[in-house]
Amino acid sequence: MTKSSIYMRAAEKMNATLLEREREKEREKEKEQEQHQRKSKGKRYRDMRRSRTIIQAEQLDILYGCYFKDPNPGKHEFEQISEWVHLPKKVVQIWFQNMRSLSRSWANLPTESSFLPHSSSRRPRTHLSCLQLSILQSCYETCAHPNAMECEAIGTELNLPLKVVQIWFQNTRAKEKRWRLQQEKMNSLKILV
Numbered sequence: 001m002t003k004s005s006i007y008m009r010a011a012e013k014m015n016a017t018l019l020e021r022e023r024e025k026e027r028e029k030e031k032e033q034e035q036h037q038r039k040s041k042g043k044r045y046r047d048m049r050r051s052r053t054i055i056q057a058e059q060l061d062i063l064y065g066c067y068f069k070d071p072n073p074g075k076h077e078f079e080q081i082s083e084w085v086h087l088p089k090k091v092v093q094i095w096f097q098n099m100r101s102l103s104r105s106w107a108n109l110p111t112e113s114s115f116l117p118h119s120s121s122r123r124p125r126t127h128l129s130c131l132q133l134s135i136l137q138s139c140y141e142t143c144a145h146p147n148a149m150e151c152e153a154i155g156t157e158l159n160l161p162l163k164v165v166q167i168w169f170q171n172t173r174a175k176e177k178r179w180r181l182q183q184e185k186m187n188s189l190k191i192l193v
Helices: 004-050 057-069 075-085 088-109 130-142 146-157 164-193
Strands: none
Touching: 004 164, 057 075, 075 088, 075 164, 130 164, 146 164
16 A cells, blocks of 8 residues: 555545535534524514404303303304404404313312311311410410420420421411511501601
8 A cells, every 4th residue: 555545545534524524514504594494483473463352341242142052163153153243253263262271170170168177188276275375375485486306395295296386386476477567567657647
């Protein structure tokens, strides 16, 4: 093998590599152009959207009446309804579609029975005796933010679960904060008067 043939092969490899790089750059440019075109089409589409339709009360009465007769009308019914309410057929179709979606979500709302107190998922309310309340109050005056060990000790002494003691302290701090804010408001009103 001569030096010139080695150089020729090296030059061919180099040319092939350079050609491949150029092709790769061209592909990247094409991808960027396609992405740019897609973005600009999206912007143009958003600019072309029609303004929101405001449906008048009389039109709504007709739409609700038609919806309660048939929530899923056919093509000809949509055309007839759109003539009655003087709205484009597409607007009427979307209104019906939205109403069907709303009625499905209303059907999934919780019933009154799920709001009843002491349902199976909730623990019954803890009623504290006067003695327990006075001990908790004195502990609160000593320390408004007890740690878990202190709450557990208080709970053991009063025969209450740890969570009940922690929640009692949280609620008491919240009540005190509300009371302070109310006092500040009243004082600021007195200053203004």
